[in-house]
Amino acid sequence: MNQLTYLRYEVIRTYRNRRFLMFSLAFPLILFLAVAGPHKNQMIVGIPFPLYYMTGMVAWGTMVAVISSGARIAAERQVGWTRQLRITPLPTWSYFAAKIFCGYLMAILSMLILFVAGSLVGVHLTLSQWFVMVGLLLVGLIPFSVLGIMFGHLLTTDSLGPAIGGTTALFALLGGAYGPLVTGGALLTVVKCLPSYWLVIASKSALIGGGWPPQAWIVIAVWTVVTSVLAVRVYQRDTRKI
Amino acid sequence: MNEHTAVANGTNNIVVSNLTKTFGKVRAVRGINFEMDRGTTVALLGPNGAGKSTTIDMMIGLTTPDFGSVSLFGHSPANAVHMGLIGAMTQTGSLIDYLSVRELVSMMAALYPSPLDVDEALRISGADAFADRMTRKLSGGETQRVRFAMALVADAELLVLDEPTVALDVEGRRDFWIAMRAFAARGKTVVFATHYLEEADAYADRIILIAHGRIVADGAPTEIKATVGGRIVRATLPNVDLDKLRPLSGVTSVERRGDAVTLNCADSDATLRELFTLYPNVRDVEVRGAGLEEAFLELTEDDDDEAV
Structure with a gap:
């Protein structure tokens, strides 16, 4: 068995899906240029506005990328493809791993495009700051990848669009991806329990240095565990049905 | 160890023992038993809803039986799947998009330990x-051919086909079976489900008749044809004594409706000559x-059909 060949075709399929490219790459870029461009020299939550907004848009675009990739399982389930795969030697975990890999690949592309756009609008970070930020973003996306796999077993192709759009918009909005929604009070405590908040704040953490505070790691870990448990449940229920 | 268990434990055949599956109140499969040798082609023949697909799904590990077991060359279905011993074409299912036909078949080929050349498939x-x-x-029809190519490219020991010709026209059907024969000729074991007696007769070494989740007959195509391949002769024949028609050659039963008589025949040619x-x-x-359907009704009419 050559799982790399299998993975290669999964990647090809991802890049041939134009609508997918549009939502995870084009929309965040357009919004970033439209909003950050005119406010180049302002500061927000103690960091330059373009840097904040660039990371906000990266958070949104990459969330869409990794959730959509897993959620595509819904379409493949609907046409009987997952059933077809169950009678091949491909292990189920490889099938999921390929979906997560494709989501991350798309997320990295989304990051690169926004980083280039950010640099053009005046975002300056040292190489090590870039590395820290990218590292934190990649970790922060784990629960969203798992959420995508869960969506893939929970939804139908009809409900997929609204579900992904709604979920990512809500996470992005509350997490402050479109601008800091809450900056203090009890609500901030709640917002700090969202993994998307820590995605957005990855830029600040990188700029200040030292990465995330312990709370961030705990939040990401808890969300990863909870979404994984739910995803396994949903998967088991779905395969039993057949 | 007696001879029977030696065969049952053998790695050279397929053993299906007492398979049973109930969906809610429907007893889809009610104790299916058969053995088949490596390299043979067996047809599961039966009307829609007979339990063929459920039997096949249990054979390839897609459905877990309530009771009973399947051994494929000495392996469980899950292990046989994992080892790439099964190439299968299920009854439903379409293809994933954003790939060409060749790419899709290549993708499937990559999953098997020793696949067929993609162009060959x-x-x-x-x-x-x-x-x-x-x-x-x-x-x-084209989709169906691609699904067949995906099953072939595995180059697996066992090829399982569940009503593979349903979406095909007459010509497509003939081409399909010619291709299946070519594949089976390489020493492969083939199990296919169909509700066409002609297909089972022409392309299988052995036919297993299934109705109401049970095997009602099992044998060479000629034997099965004698059982269910009967003909019905209808004719207008006023005022004839039915008891005089019953002894005619080849007649199995007679009925009358007004001036018309209906003769169920095992050998209609002989019946007609005498008639x-x-x-x-x-x-x-x-x-x-x-x-x-009629043949099955006759075979199974005294069958207990109660719900669970």
Whole structure:
């Protein structure tokens, strides 16, 4: 068995899906240029506005990328493809791993495009700051990848669009991806329990240095565990049905 | 160890023992038992809803039986799947998009330990004519050929086909079976489900008849044809004594409706010869094949059909 060949075709399929490219790459870029461009020299939550907004848009675009990739399982389930795969030697975990890999690949592309756009609008970070930020973003996306796999077993192709759009918009909005929604009070405590908040704040953490505070790691870990448990449940229920 | 258990534990055959599956109140499969040798082609023949697909799904590990077991060359279905011993074409299912036919078949080939050459699989299945077309742009018949190519490319020991010709026209059907024969000729074991007696007769070494989740007959195609391949002769023959028609050659049963009589025949040619000789006034003679459904009804009419 050559799982790399299998993975290669999964990647090809991802890049041939134009609508997918549009939502995870084009929309965040357009919004970033439209909003950050005119406010180049302002500061927000103690960091330059373009840097904040660039990371906000990266958070949104990459969330869409990794959730959509897993959620595509819904379409493949609907046409009987997952059933077809169950009678091949491909292990189920490889099938999921390929979906997560494709989501991350798309997320990295989304990051690169926004980083280039950010640099053009005046975002300056040292190489090590870039590395820290990218590292934190990649970790922060784990629960969203798992959420995508869960969506893939929970939804139908009809409900997929609204579900992904709604979920990512809500996470992005509350997490402050479109601008800091809450900056203090009890609500901030709640917002700090969202993994998307820590995605957005990855830029600040990188700029200040030292990465995330312990709370961030705990939040990401808890969300990863909870979404994984739910995803396994949903998967088991779905395969039993057949 | 007696001879029977030696065969049952053998790695050279397929053993299906007492398979049982209930969906809610429907007893889909009610104790299916058979063994088959490596390299043979067996047809599971039966009307829709007989339990063929459920049996096949249990054989390839897609459905877990409530009771009973399957051994494929000495392995459980899950292990056989994992080892790449099974190439299968299920009854439903379409293709994923954003790939060409050739790419899709190559993707599947990559999953098996020793796949067939992709071009070879495309050629045998007849999908080579549209190998570079995107999967989304295929007709129903073309999709079916690609699904066949995906099952073939595994080059597996066991090929399982669940009503593979349903979406095909007459010509497509013939091409399909020619391709299947070519594949089986390489020493492969083939199990296919169908509700066409002609297909089972022409392409299988052995036919297992299934109705109401049970095996009702099992044997060589000629034997099965004698059991269910009967014909029905209808004719207008006023005022004839039914008891005089019953002894005619080849007749299994008779009925009357008004002036018309219906003769169920195992050998309609013999019946007709006698009928015309003994009753020159017979007219409006019609001969038709008794449908499988009718044959099954007859075979299973005293069967207990109670719900669980």
